[in-house]
Amino acid sequence: xxxxxxxxxxxxxxxxxxxxxxxxxxxxxxxxxxxxxxxxxxxxxxxxxxxxxxxxxxxxxxxxxxxxxxxxxxxxxxxxxxxxxxxxxxxxxxxxxxxxxxxxxxxxxxxx
Numbered sequence: 001x002x003x004x005x006x007x008x009x010x011x012x013x014x015x016x017x018x019x020x021x022x023x024x025x026x027x028x029x030x031x032x033x034x035x036x037x038x039x040x041x042x043x044x045x046x047x048x049x050x051x052x053x054x055x056x057x058x059x060x061x062x063x064x065x066x067x068x069x070x071x072x073x074x075x076x077x078x079x080x081x082x083x084x085x086x087x088x089x090x091x092x093x094x095x096x097x098x099x100x101x102x103x104x105x106x107x108x109x110x111x112x
Contacts, residue, residue, distance in 0.1 A: 002089060004035035005082050015064045026057040027066055027076075031083075034076060038086040041079025044072055 006028070010016060016024060029051040030043045043051065048058075058074070061067040067074040084092075 002035050002038065002084075004031045006031070007082070015066055019060060019064045019066070020057075023057045023060040023064075026051050026053045027061055029053075030061075030067070030074075030076060031079075034079060035083060038089055040086055041076040041083065042070065043067065043074045043076065047073070 007013075016027075019027070030053070033039070033043060033047050033050055034041050037047075053061075058067065062069060062074075066077055068077055
């Protein structure tokens with residue numbers, strides 16, 4: 001399971017304070033989509049139904065500078081400054097797998 005980080009001062013961010021509650025909801029759903037699918041902050045156009053985004057939300061998020069249009073969708077502004085990259089998540093998962101293999105081997109008396 002992957003998690004996304006949300007700053008405890010999120011509510012006071014100027015971009016958020018001037019954005020409608022509906023669009024903030026879309027933004028958060030976009031964050032969780034990007035984290036779950038490890039897209040490095042990209043929200044592809046085909047994912048819009050999963051974020052509940054409507055054209056008015058997209059316009060508002062773009063105007064606020066929270067979503068930046070890119071080819072085939074949008075990218076969440078500064079996503080990788082606050083969230084782990086796909087590469088980081090995959091590295092952590094591989095380290096965890098190795099650690100668990102070693103732990104199981106020790107538990108089962110296998111010294112290799």
